[in-house]
Amino acid sequence: MEAEPEKVIEDMDSACMRAIAAGDRTIFAELVERWQVRLINFFYRSVGNRADAEDLAQETFLDLYRSASRYQARGTFKAYIFTLARRRLIDSYRKSSRRPLDFIDPTDYVMQQQAETENETREIEEAFHLALHKLPDKQKAAILMLQQQGLSYEEIAEALQSSLSAVKTWIHRARTHLRKELKDFYENE
Amino acid sequence: MKMNDHTDPIDQKIDALLSNQAVQPSSDFTQRVLAATDEISEQERESKRTKPSVFIRFALPMAAALAVLLTFVTIQTNKEDLTITETVENTDIDTTDFQEIFLLEDGLSILAESDTDLFESDSLLDILNTLDALYLEVES
Numbered sequence: 001m002e003a004e005p006e007k008v009i010e011d012m013d014s015a016c017m018r019a020i021a022a023g024d025r026t027i028f029a030e031l032v033e034r035w036q037v038r039l040i041n042f043f044y045r046s047v048g049n050r051a052d053a054e055d056l057a058q059e060t061f062l063d064l065y066r067s068a069s070r071y072q073a074r075g076t077f078k079a080y081i082f083t084l085a086r087r088r089l090i091d092s093y094r095k096s097s098r099r100p101l102d103f104i105d106p107t108d109y110v111m112q113q114q115a116e117t118e119n120e121t122r123e124i125e126e127a128f129h130l131a132l133h134k135l136p137d138k139q140k141a142a143i144l145m146l147q148q149q150g151l152s153y154e155e156i157a158e159a160l161q162s163s164l165s166a167v168k169t170w171i172h173r174a175r176t177h178l179r180k181e182l183k184d185f186y187e188n189e
Numbered sequence: 190m191k192m193n194d195h196t197d198p199i200d201q202k203i204d205a206l207l208s209n210q211a212v213q214p215s216s217d218f219t220q221r222v223l224a225a226t227d228e229i230s231e232q233e234r235e236s237k238r239t240k241p242s243v244f245i246r247f248a249l250p251m252a253a254a255l256a257v258l259l260t261f262v263t264i265q266t267n268k269e270d271l272t273i274t275e276t277v278e279n280t281d282i283d284t285t286d287f288q289e290i291f292l293l294e295d296g297l298s299i300l301a302e303s304d305t306d307l308f309e310s311d312s313l314l315d316i317l318n319t320l321d322a323l324y325l326e327v328e329s
Contacts, residue, residue: 028226032219040218041210050212057214061222062229128206147207178203186199 013077021068032061038149039085045144046089047096048133056092060085079155082145086159093137124185131181139174142167293322 013034019027039060043053063084071080132140138160145151145159156167215221296319 025223025226029219029223032222036214036218037210037212040214041212044212045207053212054215054218058218058222058225062225065226065229124202125206128203143207147204148210175200175203179199182199182202186202 011073011077013081014071014073017064017068017071017073017077020065021071028065031064035061035081039081042082042085042144042149043089045132045148046140047092048129052092056085056088060088063088075158076155078149078151079158082149082151082155082159083161086141089141090137124182127181127185128178131178134181135174135177136170138162139170139177142170143174143178146171289322293319296320296322 013031016027016031020031036057039057040053043056044050047053047056060081064081067084135143141160142156145156146153151159153164153167157164160167296315299316299319
């Protein structure tokens, strides 16, 4: 297998980081607007709570703001921001390990139910939600980064600081687990 | 690398659920983030402004150490002064002492000059007084 030459990618968001480091508040606001939905949804699927997801997204943006002066565009910005997100997530897992498991926010489900009217769909949603939370941390992060955020395997490996083969294994195992958990809903059909 | 069958309804559902980004941020989310960054900037400015306080923090123990050192040096100097003064005081002989020394010397010279008729001389009493004085001087 040929080793890919190290690519230095200067995407738009990486360029924004320089402006943020120089104190450009407007550029930072634009960057927040651009990434907030993706980060909040990533955290929401990870922790299962809307308020916590917003808090984690906010902390990630603050980390991004603090690190602007040190930022170097070695990889993609996408990989970088999800590296920060992942660190925040680990931090929240450490904190939440000291409190009872409470990852389902009923108000979130009410909001979701506005779009999903059928009972069966709601049940699948709930089963999926629980199945996702049963996944080991790295499997969950990897499959969300791939399917929800559209990161490449290389970017996921960078964000999770692991090898490409490990990422592929985690994603495969995660999908197998999710399939197993949702299987019952489709067998009865 | 494809690991899922897109024709399979379970896989399709999983894909749909995973890629769902239904949660929308609160309307004031960006403002909250910006307000938090303002706080960070303010804290950074504050910490830069209060950097001299680091010197103050170290200045206090240093001043205390200096005070202790100065006190120690002063005590040592006083001790030396005291020793010198004491030595000077010990060697300081006033007029009365000189008179006494002369008297003793005089008495001793008489004693030295005396011969066999020592006990017959009139100055026997003086000699005894001289010896007595010498004895007392040795004792003191």
